[in-house]
Amino acid sequence: MNTRTQTTDFTPVDQDLYEKAFRLLDPDLDPIPEPTPPAALVVPAQVPLTAVALVRLTGPVEKTLTDALAFLDTHGWTRYSLINTQGARCSIGALRAAAGARNTAYRDAGNLLLDEARRQHGKKWQTIPSWNDCHSGAEVRSVWEAAIRRAHHLNI
Structure with a gap:
């Protein structure tokens, strides 16, 4: 059986007429509220928009290295x-004092410091103490500062 309609001259529906008819049938029906824009789109005029400064958290390795250099x-x-x-420390002693324990930040900071020492002073250095003992204070400080910059850049 074919139920297709051949005519295409439908009368458009008048929405106001339907609403009036339903109100006549049910007078207790509340009026339809006007749509309101979503709250996210409404910006009060009296609230000034200010720029928010981004805060970058210091990673545990960068903090350990920075604290050790400050020490x-x-x-x-x-x-x-x-x-x-007199209470002065070598590089590994300062690292231990800053970390407080031989934790992950301590190990990662030590590895980064030794890697930077190898970058600046050759690959022959096997430990932080051996490198520390064979260089001047200025050379040691240069490695510390570079390691801190790398930790900052790597966000660790």
């Missing part, structure tokens, strides 16, 4: 001993 600046740097009689 060296405060207490002094030494060679040939972890801590000398």
Whole structure:
């Protein structure tokens, strides 16, 4: 059986007429509210828009390296001993003091520091103490600063 309609002259529906008819049938029906724009699109005129500064958190490796260098600046740097009689420390001693424990940040900071020492002073260095003991304070500080910059750049 074919139920297709051959005519195409339909009368358009008048929405107001339907609403009036339904109101006559049910007078207790509440009026249809006007649509309101979503709250996200409504911006009060009295609220000024201000720029928000982005905050970058310091990663644990960068913090450990920065704190260790600050420790060296405060207490002094030494060679040939972890801590000398005046309280100055070698690089590994400062790293241990800054980290507080031999945790992941301590190990990663040490690896980054040693990698930077190898970049600047050759690949022969196997440990931080051996590198520390064979270089001047200025050379050691240069490696610390470069390692901090790398940690910052890597966001670690």
